Amino acid sequence: MVTHNLVPHGSDIPVTRENRFKYVYLMMDFKLNRRIIDKLNAFCKGFHSIIPVSYLKLFTEDEIQKLISGTSSTINVAEWKKYTKYVGGFKPSSKMIRMFWKVVENMPEKEKSLLMRFVTSCPRQPLMGFKYMEPPFTISKVESVKDSKLPSAQTC
Secondary structure (H helix, E strand, O other): OOOOOOOOOHHHOOOOOOOHHHHHHHHHHHHHOHHHHHHHHHHHHHHHHHOOHHHHOOOOHHHHHHHHHOOOOOOOHHHHHHOOEEEOOOOOOOHHHHHHHHHHHOOOHHHHHHHHHHHHOOOOOOOOOHHHOOOOOEEEOOOOOOOOOOOOOOOO
């Protein structure tokens, strides 16, 4: 077991009714901030090596979110289809692929957004469009003995 003192000599201080709120606050601070500070600093260093802080100051939080994640506009299924990659024997004309896109086209926008979130971890289409999605959305056929494999999905 690893012990982290939240305050100097904290392991010697029992949690009581009187100090429980302070303990909860200190524990939250540790788990949400102090425990990850080295990782956060490394991320920031890498991020700022690509996008200098001076550039980030030109944008609001919402604008940066849109630049990274795209806009909340409707998902362009025709463009998504056009730039999808097919492997393992699938083609855009394959019956299974045509059925898949028919289902996607008929989904309400909320469900398309949920599918996009499942695929990319972001509910919106790429800011510059599917043409520039990296890696491209890919549908792969997996060989198996007939009726022995259920459908599966892989997002990484």
